[in-house]
Amino acid sequence: MIPAMPATASTARQASVTALRLGRVAAMGAVAALILFAGVWGSWGTAQHVMLSKGREQGTVRVTTCAKDVCSGPFSPTSAGARARARVEISQPVAVREGRTYDVVLKPGTADAVRSGPAGILYAWVPLGGALLLASVVVAGGMRLTRVAWVLAGCGLGLLTGAFLAVTAGS
Numbered sequence: 336m337i338p339a340m341p342a343t344a345s346t347a348r349q350a351s352v353t354a355l356r357l358g359r360v361a362a363m364g365a366v367a368a369l370i371l372f373a374g375v376w377g378s379w380g381t382a383q384h385v386m387l388s389k390g391r392e393q394g395t396v397r398v399t400t401c402a403k404d405v406c407s408g409p410f411s412p413t414s415a416g417a418r419a420r421a422r423v424e425i426s427q428p429v430a431v432r433e434g435r436t437y438d439v440v441l442k443p444g445t446a447d448a449v450r451s452g453p454a455g456i457l458y459a460w461v462p463l464g465g466a467l468l469l470a471s472v473v474v475a476g477g478m479r480l481t482r483v484a485w486v487l488a489g490c491g492l493g494l495l496t497g498a499f500l501a502v503t504a505g506s
Contacts, residue, residue: 363477374466
């Protein structure tokens, strides 16, 4: 027979188990928050140009050549103040095909173009979609919040699927 622990030892053990559980949840919550912050940070570099396009040069580009990691073509303006250019570059050739015309927004002061419209917005937020999927694993495994994890995973999967469908429909 195992001797019974005194009440103070049992209470101390319970307190330490609770402290460890809270520490684990806090640490995994910080990791999940860091993952989500990195996803937003990675997406915002492109998304700001697409979502906040007022006052930026908007137009279309007809893709004439694609190299390993960049496609290019002539730019035809559609917004006031934009000027035609013989060549602009799109640095994400997965979202474009040679010979097609796309709506784009130019990054200020450069000849770098970013796809605009629904396909451009969704494609810009793809890093956040991946971060949502990764954070869902951390939330489920480290924090034991399975419902929250399913919501995060569903949002990430929905964003990635929407981006895939929007980009391939326009290509």
